Amino acid sequence: MSATADLGAYLVFFLVVALYYALLCLGLNLQWGVTGLFNVGVAGFVCVGAYASALLTGPSSPDHWGGLGWPVAVGWAGAAGLAGLAALLVGAVTLRLRHDYLAISTFGIAVTIQLVALNFVRLTNGPFGIAQIPRPFAAWAGTPVARNALYLGLVGLVVAGTYGALERLVRSPWGRVLRALREDEAAAAALGKSPARYRLEAFVLGAMVMGLAGAVYAHFVGYVAPEDFLPILTFQVWTMLVVGGSGSNRGALVGGVLVWGLWSASGAMVAQLLPQAMQARGAALQVVLIGLVLAVVLLRRPRGLFGEEAVVSRHVEA
Amino acid sequence: MTWLPYLVDGLLLGATIALGAVGLTLTYSILGFANFTHGDLITWGAYFVLSLTLGWTALTGTGLGRLGPLSFGWPFLAALGAAMVLTGALGALLDRVLFRPLRQHGMQIVLVIASFGASLALRYGLAFLYGPEPHYYTREIQLAAPVIPGLSAVRATPDQLFVLGLTAGLMIGLHLLLTRTTLGRAMRAVSENPTLARVVGVDPQAVARWTWLIGGALAAVGGAFVGLTVQIRPWLGFDLLLPLFAATILGGVGSVYGAVLGGLVIGMAEALAVPLVGAEYRAAVAFLALLGALLLRPRGLLGTRE
Numbered sequence: 001m002s003a004t005a006d007l008g009a010y011l012v013f014f015l016v017v018a019l020y021y022a023l024l025c026l027g028l029n030l031q032w033g034v035t036g037l038f039n040v041g042v043a044g045f046v047c048v049g050a051y052a053s054a055l056l057t058g059p060s061s062p063d064h065w066g067g068l069g070w071p072v073a074v075g076w077a078g079a080a081g082l083a084g085l086a087a088l089l090v091g092a093v094t095l096r097l098r099h100d101y102l103a104i105s106t107f108g109i110a111v112t113i114q115l116v117a118l119n120f121v122r123l124t125n126g127p128f129g130i131a132q133i134p135r136p137f138a139a140w141a142g143t144p145v146a147r148n149a150l151y152l153g154l155v156g157l158v159v160a161g162t163y164g165a166l167e168r169l170v171r172s173p174w175g176r177v178l179r180a181l182r183e184d185e186a187a188a189a190a191l192g193k194s195p196a197r198y199r200l201e202a203f204v205l206g207a208m209v210m211g212l213a214g215a216v217y218a219h220f221v222g223y224v225a226p227e228d229f230l231p232i233l234t235f236q237v238w239t240m241l242v243v244g245g246s247g248s249n250r251g252a253l254v255g256g257v258l259v260w261g262l263w264s265a266s267g268a269m270v271a272q273l274l275p276q277a278m279q280a281r282g283a284a285l286q287v288v289l290i291g292l293v294l295a296v297v298l299l300r301r302p303r304g305l306f307g308e309e310a311v312v313s314r315h316v317e318a
Numbered sequence: 319m320t321w322l323p324y325l326v327d328g329l330l331l332g333a334t335i336a337l338g339a340v341g342l343t344l345t346y347s348i349l350g351f352a353n354f355t356h357g358d359l360i361t362w363g364a365y366f367v368l369s370l371t372l373g374w375t376a377l378t379g380t381g382l383g384r385l386g387p388l389s390f391g392w393p394f395l396a397a398l399g400a401a402m403v404l405t406g407a408l409g410a411l412l413d414r415v416l417f418r419p420l421r422q423h424g425m426q427i428v429l430v431i432a433s434f435g436a437s438l439a440l441r442y443g444l445a446f447l448y449g450p451e452p453h454y455y456t457r458e459i460q461l462a463a464p465v466i467p468g469l470s471a472v473r474a475t476p477d478q479l480f481v482l483g484l485t486a487g488l489m490i491g492l493h494l495l496l497t498r499t500t501l502g503r504a505m506r507a508v509s510e511n512p513t514l515a516r517v518v519g520v521d522p523q524a525v526a527r528w529t530w531l532i533g534g535a536l537a538a539v540g541g542a543f544v545g546l547t548v549q550i551r552p553w554l555g556f557d558l559l560l561p562l563f564a565a566t567i568l569g570g571v572g573s574v575y576g577a578v579l580g581g582l583v584i585g586m587a588e589a590l591a592v593p594l595v596g597a598e599y600r601a602a603v604a605f606l607a608l609l610g611a612l613l614l615r616p617r618g619l620l621g622t623r624e
Binding site for chain 2: 038040093094097099100101103104105107108109111112115118119231232235238239242280281282284285287288290291292293294295298299302
């Protein structure tokens with residue numbers, strides 16, 4: 001394979017993963033940026049979505065439940081649906097808590113979900129994970145590169161569609177209520193809007209996007225395991241959203257792609273600069289960098305790249 | 319009576335959680351935010367002790383020493399003391415560089431998110447410096463012996479008994495600090511009513527600094543305990559974060575005695591859950607306790623009504 005073909009293959013891979021993170025950021029932005037819900041359990045909803053799709057569409061196995069072999073589209077719908085259901089249960093119980101308690105609770109929920117994925121072997125196959133998750137376009141495409149390129153097109157459509165839908169939602173009356181609740185709950189309640197219901201809706205919708213992202217990931221890699229959904233994923237997404245600018249869907253997209261780019265670039269640099277013996281440890285430096293980026297952005301430019309735009313309505317150019 | 323052997327495990331875990339929870343509850347109430355970095359301060363404490371003891375061994379050729387039946391001697395204790403100072407300083411540095419500049423935003427959330435970043439940097443910094451594999455202070459294996467006459471099922475190693483004893487001593491010392499010293503009273507004042515405390519002339523900067531120094535020192539002891547009785551690895555403290563928050567909230571944010579009580583309760587609950595639901599789901603026990611506290615009694619067992 002020529003160098004440019006290699007580069008092209010890598011670019012496709014890079015973009016698919018970047019869009020996966022962008023999707024996660026869009027979900028978190030709806031929950032946190034627009035509605036002010038401090039969700040530190042992102043990894044949990046991604047895990048639910050990824051496993052749901054894997055178990056609905058994968059091959060059957062005597063070791064664990066599922067493997068129904070259903071079409072990928074059903075898997076993706078199931079992923080979003082199940083993640084939404086999980087969010088409904090979680091949200092009904094915890095959204096009433098104040099910010100910091102919600103953060104700690106959602107953190108705990110994600111840890112517990114990962115624990116279940118790791119130990120409930122009959123359901124999830126435990127630490128061995130689910131393999132042979134069907135990849136779309138595998139039958140049509142000749143080479144893995146072609147298959148990935150087609151997948152990139154599909155994911156691009158999904159992200160574009162989600163972005164469009166979320167942009168409309170934010171500018172709609174529903175979106176305005178969410179932002180009103182975030183700023184001044186008493187005033188919004190005085191206008192007759194039920195805070196609990198709107199918040200729950202936003203929480204569930206955001207989680208559905210995260211579940212869908214999980215399915216996107218699962219069907220790209222073809223394999224999911226509990227260690228793919230550790231708290232580090234949550235903190236990565238938070239960094240991405242803060243860098244891009246919470247409150248802005250555009251910021252969510254850009255933040256996801258940018259920080260993933262930073263991660264990849266730092267990984268390449270670490271591989272170049274460190275001696276062979278230290279390579280395994282080098283990956284740790286990438287995370288240190290992410291932590292530092294988050295701290296620096298908060299210190300220097302807390303609103304991130306695209307901050308929050310004041311939006312009145314989609315009928316009015318603000 | 320099959321749960322008796324888990325009693326010592328529970329007390330030990332409870333002691334470790336209590337030490338961390340005390341620091342966490344202090345920063346939570348005095349500095350006003352949920353600090354996700356606290357687990358990693360515990361880990362850094364354990365690694366400080368490791369580096370100091372390794373350095374000592376390299377310099378002098380002697381080991382950790384022996385004090386009676388314990389697996390260590392004065393060199394280890396000296397390293398522990400130094401690590402307490404270093405970890406406290408690390409916490410104070412973190413505050414100076416990251417949290418204090420952000421406090422002017424006035425929003426707790428910004429501090430919490432910042433603590434995510436600091437937590438990542440600290441934890442993976444250790445993974446880079448020492449590698450992800452576990453380390454140990456000593457390769458000795460101690461035998462557990464019965465400690466309560468008549469109850470031979472309750473067994474503990476000498477190191478474990480030392481841990482429990484030192485924890486009790488530190489808690490008494492902290493109690494004396496909080497009740498008998500000016501600093502202690504200032505800390506309690508800021509914890510209950512920051513504005514009023516300032517009116518009376520309490521210096522919030524000094525109180526903040528001492529909160530980190532004390533919290534960090536206790537965290538270091540907790541880390542050293544885990545390192546001594548289990549193993550040292552970069553995720554040591556972070557894995558304790560959920561139990562720490564559970565203990566802090568269960569005991570009541572701002573109450574040191576609550577943190578100790580909460581720590582013991584969570585530790586015992588986790589250990590006693592092992593024969594019931596298996597060791598895999600231990601962390602879930604802490605989470606359930608946390609959720610129960612938040613939903614049923616948010617001010618905790620010993621906290622004051624908000």
